[in-house]
Amino acid sequence: xxxxxxxxxxxxxxxxxxxxxxxxxxxxxxxxxxxxxxxxxxxxxxxxxxxxxxxxxxxxxxxxxxxxxxxxxxxxxxxxxxxxxxxxxxxxxxxxxxxxxxxxxxxxxxxxxxxxxxxxxxxxxxxxxxxxxxxxxxxx
Amino acid sequence: xxxxxxxxxxxxxxxxxxxxxxxxxxxxxxxxxxxxxxxxxxxxxxxxxxxxxxxxxxxxxxxxxxxxxxxxxxxxxxxxxxxxxxxxxxxxxxxxxxxxxxxxxxxxxxxxxxxxxxxxxxxxxxxxxxxxxxxxxxxx
DNA sequence: ATTCTTGCAAATCATTTGCACTTTA
DNA sequence: TAAAGTGCAAATGATTTGCAAGAAT
Numbered sequence: 001x002x003x004x005x006x007x008x009x010x011x012x013x014x015x016x017x018x019x020x021x022x023x024x025x026x027x028x029x030x031x032x033x034x035x036x037x038x039x040x041x042x043x044x045x046x047x048x049x050x051x052x053x054x055x056x057x058x059x060x061x062x063x064x065x066x067x068x069x070x071x072x073x074x075x076x077x078x079x080x081x082x083x084x085x086x087x088x089x090x091x092x093x094x095x096x097x098x099x100x101x102x103x104x105x106x107x108x109x110x111x112x113x114x115x116x117x118x119x120x121x122x123x124x125x126x127x128x129x130x131x132x133x134x135x136x137x138x139x140x
Numbered sequence: 141x142x143x144x145x146x147x148x149x150x151x152x153x154x155x156x157x158x159x160x161x162x163x164x165x166x167x168x169x170x171x172x173x174x175x176x177x178x179x180x181x182x183x184x185x186x187x188x189x190x191x192x193x194x195x196x197x198x199x200x201x202x203x204x205x206x207x208x209x210x211x212x213x214x215x216x217x218x219x220x221x222x223x224x225x226x227x228x229x230x231x232x233x234x235x236x237x238x239x240x241x242x243x244x245x246x247x248x249x250x251x252x253x254x255x256x257x258x259x260x261x262x263x264x265x266x267x268x269x270x271x272x273x274x275x276x277x278x279x280x
Numbered sequence: 281a282t283t284c285t286t287g288c289a290a291a292t293c294a295t296t297t298g299c300a301c302t303t304t305a
Numbered sequence: 306t307a308a309a310g311t312g313c314a315a316a317t318g319a320t321t322t323g324c325a326a327g328a329a330t
Binding site: 039056063 | 321
Binding site: 075076093105112115126131 | 257264270
């Protein structure tokens with residue numbers, strides 16, 4: 001269960017990020033989105049409400065959030081990067097039918113013995129297939 | 141442990157793929173590579189030996205191999221796709237220091253109950269961090 | 281006033297496409 | 306010789322960069 005930050009400006013400052021209008025809006029968007037959005041999606045959804053917003057600013061902001069570890073890239077292959085707020089370990093399910101990415105609760109993955117000399121900082125588990133809404137539909 | 145195909149032309153035909161010179165070379169390259177290479181890497185390594193080779197052919201071939209399920213994309217974020225020959229389930233470790241991707245043997249990941257109505261066709265486990273060679277070095 | 285942020289446009293990089301030429305069954 | 310494969314160059318799409326103008330401290 002995600003913890004919603006209700007004072008994003010304070011939260012951003014604590015992370016060493018100056019809380020500009022655009023950054024707060026993008027952070028709010030990420031908090032309220034469950035779709036692990038791409039930069040394009042963020043831009044297209046916010047642009048109508050912030051007409052002056054530029055794609056470059058969304059890229060700048062996401063890259064800043066990445067540096068400060070507020071967001072992580074969801075490791076799905078494909079041409080467009082998708083992002084998620086950093087959270088305790090959880091898995092993702094990527095639907096090859098509709099492209100949605102679902103959060104899946106899961107216990108921590110037991111670390112294989114092979115990795116004992118590695119410094120493991122992140123674990124990602126990705127399932128792929130069809131979600132219940134897509135299972136019925138043709139898949140040709 | 142990977143099974144090496146020593147008659148790639150026969151193998152490709154069995155998969156319904158016409159065994160052109162370039163395709164056999166690219167398949168051989170994938171078999172002998174342990175680096176989960178990108179298209180650029182494949183191209184740059186083969187080009188000196190096959191001067192006529194074109195990047196487009198490498199893309200065509202990889203896309204064909206993907207269709208025929210000979211290779212799978214390794215789901216790491218980043219701007220360049222990386223590929224692996226299809227294999228029984230295993231995990232990957234991505235080193236944020238040197239960019240190497242290691243194969244890690246692992247038991248099948250137990251399917252979370254949440255996914256009972258999903259059609260799960262693939263499971264990917266990705267660990268990230270620093271490999272033993274990079275752990276010592278500065279990380280600023 | 282200095283520093284950081286934004287927004288535009290141009291640049292870059294990965295990937296795809298269109299098409300003419302070559303290979304091969 | 307028809308069908309499929311290759312290679313080049315141009316097109317597309319995502320992302321980054323350079324820079325001038327704007328906002329914040």
